Amino acid sequence: MFLILEGKQLCKYYGVGESQVKAIDQIDFAVKKGEFISIVGQSGAGKSTLMHIIGGLDAPTSGEVIIGGTSIYQLTANQRALFRRREIGFVFQAFNLVPSLNVWENIILPIGLDGKKADVDYIQDILHSLGIYDKRTSLPTALSGGQQQRVAIARAVAARPSIVLADEPTGNLDSRSSGDVMDLLRLSVQKYNQTLIVVTHNDEVARLADRTVRVVDGSIVAAEAIR
Numbered sequence: 001m002f003l004i005l006e007g008k009q010l011c012k013y014y015g016v017g018e019s020q021v022k023a024i025d026q027i028d029f030a031v032k033k034g035e036f037i038s039i040v041g042q043s044g045a046g047k048s049t050l051m052h053i054i055g056g057l058d059a060p061t062s063g064e065v066i067i068g069g070t071s072i073y074q075l076t077a078n079q080r081a082l083f084r085r086r087e088i089g090f091v092f093q094a095f096n097l098v099p100s101l102n103v104w105e106n107i108i109l110p111i112g113l114d115g116k117k118a119d120v121d122y123i124q125d126i127l128h129s130l131g132i133y134d135k136r137t138s139l140p141t142a143l144s145g146g147q148q149q150r151v152a153i154a155r156a157v158a159a160r161p162s163i164v165l166a167d168e169p170t171g172n173l174d175s176r177s178s179g180d181v182m183d184l185l186r187l188s189v190q191k192y193n194q195t196l197i198v199v200t201h202n203d204e205v206a207r208l209a210d211r212t213v214r215v216v217d218g219s220i221v222a223a224e225a226i227r
């Protein structure tokens with residue numbers, strides 16, 4: 001069993017003294033390569049904080065995040081930025097596409113920033129899988145929300161990252177597009193053998209995962225114990 005991600009004794013505290021908030025408190029967390037995990041919990045439970053720490057966006061107060069054998073907070077900020085671009089694909093609620101670039105340009109942007117050449121056949125295949133091949137020269141504004149999120153998924157998987165992190169990926173979509181987008185997200189990570197971690201409020205989205213992790217007051221409660 002190959003662990004692609006390990007979070008060890010993760011803590012994130014804001015403030016000091018009586019007003020201190022323990023957003024994340026001693027979380028241990030491990031994900032196998034190829035697994036699809038959902039992270040659920042009420043508003044304020046600490047899901048986004050955990051996601052940002054796992055994604056190398058925000059250092060924990062203490063503890064360690066190991067991705068594919070690399071302890072990411074032992075890297076310098078520049079090394080971590082590079083690691084993030086290569087090894088972590090992000091999908092956000094707000095799509096975060098560059099409005100002046102067309103679909104194809106948006107998808108290859110992170111690869112170009114990394115000084116690499118895009119694998120054209122591979123990206124064409126991803127576009128076909130996601131049903132947006134005929135939109136490849138369109139600007140994001142000409143697409144529906146569901147189509148924009150499919151572009152964001154294509155961008156996230158195009159660089160063959162170790163992990164795809166999706167933060168409320170269906171938060172801006174109606175229920176039909178949500179279902180389509182989640183099916184496609186799951187299909188693309190399976191097809192390209194990637195690991196997927198989704199933070200969501202949506203129980204239907206959470207149920208698609210191989211395993212659900214519930215965060216309560218900054219700690220993980222075993223999902224099996226709740227169901």
Ligand SMILES: Nc1ncnc2c1ncn2[C@@H]1O[C@H](COP(=O)(O)OP(=O)(O)OP(=O)(O)O)[C@@H](O)[C@H]1O
Nearest residue numbers: 014021022023041042043044045046047048049050
């Ligand atoms: N920069 C900050 N400064 C102080 N407290 C913070 C900061 N960021 C988050 N918190 C607190 O940490 C706790 C966890 O917040 P977090 O955003 O991770 O929750 P969440 O589960 O993602 O919530 P939501 O589902 O509403 O996005 C909350 O009590 C929040 O108020």
